[in-house]
Amino acid sequence: MPIYKAPLEDVRFVLDEIVGLDKLSALPGYEEATPELVGQVLEEGAKLCEEVLFPLNQSGDGEGCHFENGVVRTPKGFKEAYATYIEAGWQGLACDPAYGGQGLPKLVNIMLEEFICSANLSFGMYPGLSLGAYNALSMYGSDELKQRFLPKLVDGTWSGTMCLTEPHCGTDLGIIRTKAVPDEQGGYTITGTKIFISAGEHDLTENILHLVLARLPDAPAGTRGISLFLVPKFLAKEDGTPGALNGVACGSIEHKMGIKASSTCVMNFEDATGWLVGEPHKGMRAMFVMMNAARLAVGIQGLGLSEVSYQNAVNYARERLQGRSLSGVKAPDKPADPIIVHPDVRKNLMTARAYTEGARALGALVAYHLDVAERHADPRTKRDSDEFVQLMTPIVKALFTDIGFESANIAVQVHGGHGFIWETGVEQYVRDARICQIYEGTNGIQALDLVGRKLPQDMGRLLRHFFHPVGRDIEAGMEDDELGEFVMPLAKAFAKLQQATALIAQKGLKDPEEAGAAASDYLRLFGLVALGWSWLTMVKAAKAKLAAGDGNAAFYEAKITTARFYMAKLLPQVNSLFITITAGAKPLMELEDAAF
Amino acid sequence: MKIERAAVIGAGVMGAGIAAHFANAGIPCVLLDIPAKEGDRSAIAKGAVAKMLKTDPAPFMHPKNARLITPGNLEDDLNLLADVDWIVEAIVENPAIKADLYTRIDPVRKAGSVVSSNTSTIPLAVLTGGQSERFAQDFLITHFFNPPRYMRLLEIVGGPATRTDALAAIADVCDRRLGKGVVHCKDTPGFIANRIGVFWIQAAVNAAVDLGLTVEEADAVGGRPMGIPKTGVFGLMDLVGLDLMPHIAKSMLATLPAGDAYREQVREHAVITRMIADGYIGRKGKGGFYRINKAGGGKVKESVDLKTGAYAPSEKARLDSVSSAGRDLRKLCEHPDKGGRFARRVLAQTLAYAASLVPEIADSIVAVDEGMRLGYNWKQGPFELIDRLGSVWFAELCRSEGIPVPALIETAAGRPFYRVEDGKLQHLTTGGVYDTVVRPDGVLLLSDVKRAAGKPVWKNGSASLWDIGDGVLCVEFTSKMNAVDADIMAAYGKAMGLVGDGKGVWKALVIHNEADNFSVGANLGLALFALNIGLWPQIEEMVEGGQRTYRALKYAPFPVVAAPSGMALGGGCEILLHSDHVQAHAETYVGLVEVGVGLIPAWGGCTEMLARHQANPKAPRGPMPGIAKAFEIISTATVAKSAAEAKELLYFRATDGITMNRDRLLADAKAKALELAENYTPPEKTTAYVLPGPSAKAAMELAVEGFALQGKVTPHDKVVCAALADVLSGGDSDVSKPVGEDHVLRLEREAFMGLVHTTGTIDRIEHMLLTGKPLRN
């Protein structure tokens, strides 16, 4: 049986020492988010995840969702768990108090999301999509739509979806076919088929709000002709309770590799009534706002899976006795030493650990800037933070989900043959982790977003928000002898990143295919340096704590040791990535299509 | 015959502008108009001169040129005409009034002097009718374009009686001294440029109305994509004045031959007629086809709806034809949208009209093309445009638009109007054979050199090296906007390697190009990207490398002559400061404008300006006046608005040369380079900068504080000024220990690197690159 304990201590460390909760509660509207309150919230959340959601993870995977006559049933226990979840108000944790939310920082919510995804990713999909719908609607919806629908999304009695994908298009949304025609009442009728719609149909809530991308009759071709609509499953009655069924039906659900307890639906819209969200033909812009938050959330899914995989791997490595340590017997009273003594096993464990903790710190920093971008009083600071988030979004999405998958694989590997067996519980993480690399824009597309959009934007302005602070930290670190072993490798890796960036900017300007060919290697290189920066920041914080003599010394010592591992064993991957980037597009493009 | 003194009669915009331009050329000029009714009887001419001193763009290249003009009136000062060699008449377009004037001036003018009229519509035969034989021999038409200083075209027309030596002498003065592109025309209505230009404007307006284009759309297609200034046709009319158009139409119709295509083209548009009646006549009126509506404190660009005449906020034209055709003119014309249809119709009608007018208006197509390029600022003349389309394709276009195919197109029979044979440019004659295009004596065009050579001596992505003959090597910038970048630095390096000690194959180096602007400065885009990703060492190397290269050029064992025209700003100005000699086109606009982007000149610009101003014999003694002057010029990003002004600011030295005619610039520069190459010795290093250090810095900062109190200085201006003051004061040096230029160069680098680390500077650079405008932060 798999295990899970929410990493509260590490989260506290990140919040207090890396981000600085005090800075957060200094933002307008977040005055209540004191360290004490945040601590309580996270502890409660941890309990919910460990005790309510985690126990349903494996059973939900085994049972999957049920589809009968257009009705979807979630696995046993999900309904009750969801009721518990919304009763405690978790759905509205970071939502606007004006609509019944608790108005806590997004950062806190994102930390909680990590716990949920570790405990039960399939379950997390339902509230996650509701939050996505909430974000889009609160940003672009008319006041009337907001008044009518947001409170329901906030209290969780209704849920939301994002309906983008169609049978013939996933990545290339410019060729969407779903149509929207204005009706007499100032609304629209929507007709078309959407596929792969997560939470498109289920039995957890009394109504479902679909956010649907569709084309108006006079729409220009391509992404500039797409509009966003809100289409409820049930049309509301006068009193606001769900009334007549709208023209929306679930045609079937998918049988799939992972996240089996999350329903993935074919949704048929036939003259369904909907309302325009935002301006006509500007749907992609609205979607992008939603997508930025959603992409961060998917990155956090990767982080959650990485964490739970790591915990199970460590747990097993301590218990499983096999072979003797190469440096002499470690457990003479046992028939064999625990496998944690073996260098190769340790390499696996350290890898998962260093990625996970590094990602957590980086993710928290990005989430913090999300809050600053929304709340800060100074427009310049707001803009800078927003641009930092924009830059880091594809990196968090792709890097973290890759890490999630790698850690899940590590967990299986550490478990040996037992890892391959369903009952052990870790192979589920591999399967679940796999989708995170695909949806919300495949990781390949994230890399293209990074090199094609974020990198060249305004002569590299977004980059400045990363490169300048990292450069400064390295320079400052150079002054400190004690940091040498951490700063030097980071400085070298950073120089490679700078060179690769300049190279791609230069080559990509002339030939976009060169940029495309370098994209995913570049994203990884960037991500590794970003994690290195997180680790340097953590080392400094841990050293300060140790010097001050407060807190759990073993925890801080371990941080420093893990940082050393990261700098010595993982960060140098940037060198090979750099070499492959400089090799250019030719090796990829040379073979004739027909020769494949 | 020699033209040493001139007179202009008629002190209107054109007459006064022509007089000013005589002054620009150093030719003393009498300016006469009718006597004022009261007060000073010469008030009209005097007023015109005074007004020109305040006009922008300035008719004078330097305010002191106004002193070369002697204003007077036609009653008391006719005797002044007795001294002049050339009298330009620029009075109202009325044959009777002109005739009367001619009769009055003829007796007083000196024997053999030339009289010319600036008429744009009256035939020469009419003007000389009734005048003496002697007058007719001395008479010709010189048609300037407005504004006379800036428009390069001069149309010249001689009559059957005109003395050939008079015609030649005037053409020569116009070419060399006034710097004009002289085009010989026949005595036909509107000569070349207006004959075609007026037709084109009418055709474009008609097509826009008929095809339902908005003014933005018409100008979006009819501007840049067709090689016409981006004002297009409606923007142009706003500039010249809508009210002018009916007058021109009237006078053209009065004199054009029967059956001329313009007669069919001309049409009155009710909307435009009403605009004129209501005073919406363009920029000089309440607005034109475009206007800026400042109602309610806003600043909204609006344009006229051609159907209703109502103003509405301008909408950027979105035409697939424009965005998909790129630079392909034929593709533009073939596009099915209204932009494509507009291009097709306007080009077919206008080019066919032009083609039908040779040899009626000029003997050769070369004159027609030159006329439209210099008179209307088209990038290419009508025949060059037809070549871009292909004459066969164009004939087809004419047929499909229902226009008779001009005889000349038939003559071409599918051949191009221009071709290159043995490296020489040739044009098709009306006789159907090719003739070499001959350049006047003393004209050397880099484009001709390039055509003849085929390929450069060496090139990279941003520069080429050309052999311009007699052992002179020419560096040509080819980067976008001629921005200075690492490749241009590399080209200098290569050139220095090739020329070596100047005693081998190569003797001297000339830096020149034929783009509109010599160089607008360093490539900021590259720099900003490097800066955004924190590549500080690379940026520092860019600065230091530039310093090294410019120094090396300055002290090279061979002469370096720079020959700029148009803008030479920032890094493009600094190369001029390091050349042994600058041979500048009179219309060169130089300045160290780095502070606009939050930087200071750091390729030796501060160092050189400091040296020049400290050594200025006209300045008061002591180290401080020179420092203060350099500080004033650089800290305010002062741009000289002419080569003459550049001399005053010491961007150019007293010994640097000015060439009025751009086409003669390279030849002059080359001659100077060869002259210097005889027994050449490189300049001595300036070793003794006497710089007071902190006390001087404090003085400059105090001055800045003074301006700050007047609200003229922004917060980041202060930061930049402090950095500049640090460099110019010598940093921590003091007067007792003179420092060398290495010291000042080091300070430049340090100040530069300090500034690029500030948010204020980064914001300025970014803003400039994204909006093209300076940020006042």
Ligand SMILES: Cc1cc2nc3c(=O)[nH]c(=O)nc-3n(C[C@H](O)[C@H](O)[C@H](O)COP(=O)(O)OP(=O)(O)OC[C@H]3O[C@@H](n4cnc5c(N)ncnc54)[C@H](O)[C@@H]3O)c2cc1C
């Ligand atoms: C379980 C699950 C849940 C989902 N939930 C939702 C949901 O709730 N709402 C929703 O709208 N969609 C959902 N999706 C759809 C998902 O977002 C898409 O599958 C995904 O965006 C990829 O689209 P696609 O499947 O059409 O692949 P394709 O777009 O066909 O891509 C195939 C491959 O080609 C690559 N590729 C495509 N275009 C390019 C390019 N231009 N350059 C480089 N590489 C390219 C991709 O990276 C990918 O590797 C879900 C999918 C699954 C499996």
